[in-house]
Amino acid sequence: MQPLRVCIVSSEVAPLAKTGGLADVSAALAGELHRRGHDVRLVMPLYRRMREAGRPFRDVPGLIDREMSFGPRRGRWSVRATPLPGKDLDVLCVDVPELYDRDGIYTQDDDEHLRFGLLSRVCLALCQESGWAPDILHLNDWHVGPAALYLRLLASWDTLFAKTRSVLTIHNIGYQGVFASDVVHDLGLDDAVHKLHQEDLAAGRVNFLKTGILYADALTTVSRTYAREIQTEEYGMGLDGMLRKRADRLVGIVNGIDDEIWNPSVDPHIARKFSLDTLDDKRFDRAALLSDLGLAPDPKGPVLGIVSRLVAQKGFDLLFDVLPEMLPFHDVRLAVLGSGEPKLEEFFAGLQARFPGKVCFYRGYNDPLSHRIEAGADAFLMPSRYEPCGLNQMYSLAYGTIPVVRNTGGLADTVTLFDRRTGEGTGVVFDHSEPGAMRWALLYLLELWGDRDAWTRMQRNAMAQDWSWRKQTGLYEALYRKLLEMPVASH
Numbered sequence: 001m002q003p004l005r006v007c008i009v010s011s012e013v014a015p016l017a018k019t020g021g022l023a024d025v026s027a028a029l030a031g032e033l034h035r036r037g038h039d040v041r042l043v044m045p046l047y048r049r050m051r052e053a054g055r056p057f058r059d060v061p062g063l064i065d066r067e068m069s070f071g072p073r074r075g076r077w078s079v080r081a082t083p084l085p086g087k088d089l090d091v092l093c094v095d096v097p098e099l100y101d102r103d104g105i106y107t108q109d110d111d112e113h114l115r116f117g118l119l120s121r122v123c124l125a126l127c128q129e130s131g132w133a134p135d136i137l138h139l140n141d142w143h144v145g146p147a148a149l150y151l152r153l154l155a156s157w158d159t160l161f162a163k164t165r166s167v168l169t170i171h172n173i174g175y176q177g178v179f180a181s182d183v184v185h186d187l188g189l190d191d192a193v194h195k196l197h198q199e200d201l202a203a204g205r206v207n208f209l210k211t212g213i214l215y216a217d218a219l220t221t222v223s224r225t226y227a228r229e230i231q232t233e234e235y236g237m238g239l240d241g242m243l244r245k246r247a248d249r250l251v252g253i254v255n256g257i258d259d260e261i262w263n264p265s266v267d268p269h270i271a272r273k274f275s276l277d278t279l280d281d282k283r284f285d286r287a288a289l290l291s292d293l294g295l296a297p298d299p300k301g302p303v304l305g306i307v308s309r310l311v312a313q314k315g316f317d318l319l320f321d322v323l324p325e326m327l328p329f330h331d332v333r334l335a336v337l338g339s340g341e342p343k344l345e346e347f348f349a350g351l352q353a354r355f356p357g358k359v360c361f362y363r364g365y366n367d368p369l370s371h372r373i374e375a376g377a378d379a380f381l382m383p384s385r386y387e388p389c390g391l392n393q394m395y396s397l398a399y400g401t402i403p404v405v406r407n408t409g410g411l412a413d414t415v416t417l418f419d420r421r422t423g424e425g426t427g428v429v430f431d432h433s434e435p436g437a438m439r440w441a442l443l444y445l446l447e448l449w450g451d452r453d454a455w456t457r458m459q460r461n462a463m464a465q466d467w468s469w470r471k472q473t474g475l476y477e478a479l480y481r482k483l484l485e486m487p488v489a490s491h
């Protein structure tokens with residue numbers, strides 16, 4: 001079949017700039033599409049941290065020092081390419097130092113709308129400047145929502161985009177990019193004001209994600225369950241009505257995992273590599289993790305792991321009562337890696353102080369340690385209130401580390417409750433965001449731990465799952481091809 005020209009635009013690409021799963025997804029999907037022979041351009045901003053990390057940048061001929069009017073401003077942009085590690089693909093980095101040469105990926109600065117509004121416009125300008133007509137413009141999250149509208153506006157006169165179809169992937173509907181309506185001028189949308197969401201404008205707001213939802217030809221989100229959930233008031237964060245109206249264009253595709261990076265048989269970060277055939281070797285990773293973190297060796301119970309942003313979404317408040325209750329009576333260990341809201345950090349720091357040798361809280365971001373926790377833990381906790389897809393439960397499955405998850409979003413699509421009668425299932429799944437349900441899940445986990453045959457069976461079921469991008473990319477390819485046969489969505 002004819003290869004496709006796909007332009008993927010994202011505010012984060014791993015490992016160049018990452019705060020969450022979005023970065024992993026953009027890198028892995030782009031890499032896999034490229035490996036399959038598609039002509040892929042992966043576009044992101046050139047942040048200060050990427051220069052500071054000493055990455056090599058190469059000027060892209062024809063895309064240096066280009067001039068562009070954007071709203072009331074006239075400025076220059078360049079594109080510099082840098083290799084995407086391990087992928088044989090370059091990332092195209094939009095270099096506008098006055099916007100991106102700052103400490104953070106995201107900022108609280110007054111011109112945050114410009115930083116991502118410009119990315120939304122330049123991703124199309126770079127196609128125009130190089131005469132490259134994308135079949136698919138694949139946009140990710142609120143940051144580049146406006147690009148779906150810019151595409152419509154440009155396509156009305158520039159035949160380069162006559163066949164281009166846009167896809168907007170919602171990775172987390174909790175983040176929408178809401179700004180005061182006077183940014184319309186800065187975004188160069190004065191003449192297209194009637195195309196923006198009118199009720200929002202009347203209320204003095206512009207919502208980047210809504211703009212994308214209105215104009216993208218297809219909407220995707222990162223699991224089937226989340227695609228259903230965001231059409232409900234409970235999970236839709238105010239956008240459920242709009243999404244219901246576009247339900248015929250919305251599909252859920254579970255993210256894949258990059259199994260060259262998250263694979264215990266090749267992982268360079270872990271103490272001892274292992275696979276389904278050498279599962280017994282996982283105990284070396286367990287011992288190494290406990291020793292690394294200064295935890296007491298050889299517990300009789302399981303080692304529990306957490307790697308996460310510590311934010312309300314992740315549901316760790318469900319542990320507030322149950323862990324202090326259980327820890328004195330069970331010889332378990334808990335390794336927590338993450339940072340975020342003070343209340344959650346204080347909770348885990350407090351547990352460590354109260355149960356030294358049993359609990360370790362590593363505050364911060366640490367990629368190698370996240371691999372060592374996945375490899376060394378026996379079980380992994382993700383009690384999320386909502387979870388669009390979640391990656392760590394899939395990493396856990398691959399490492400034979402039993403996920404304990406709430407029945408929501410991508411967690412519901414990827415983990416199934418282990419049934420001792422049938423020997424089927426890959427983890428522990430609980431339904432309600434309530435401490436009682438969390439307690440049940442942990443007690444069931446301990447019960448399974450006490451039954452070695454059941455535990456090993458569950459581990460083997462987990463490791464036999466294939467959630468790799470190799471598999472999941474096919475679903476995006478099918479969507480792209482279907483979209484190219486359909487007319488532009490009308491509004």
Ligand code: ADP
Pocket residue numbers: 019020021022024307308309337338339364365366367370389390391392
């Ligand atoms: P989200 O995007 O909501 O943060 P995901 O589960 O989709 O959640 O992706 C989180 C990604 O970030 C995973 O790859 C996880 O390993 C990584 N991660 C989160 N916190 C940390 C941390 N403190 N140190 C290292 N990696 C982390």
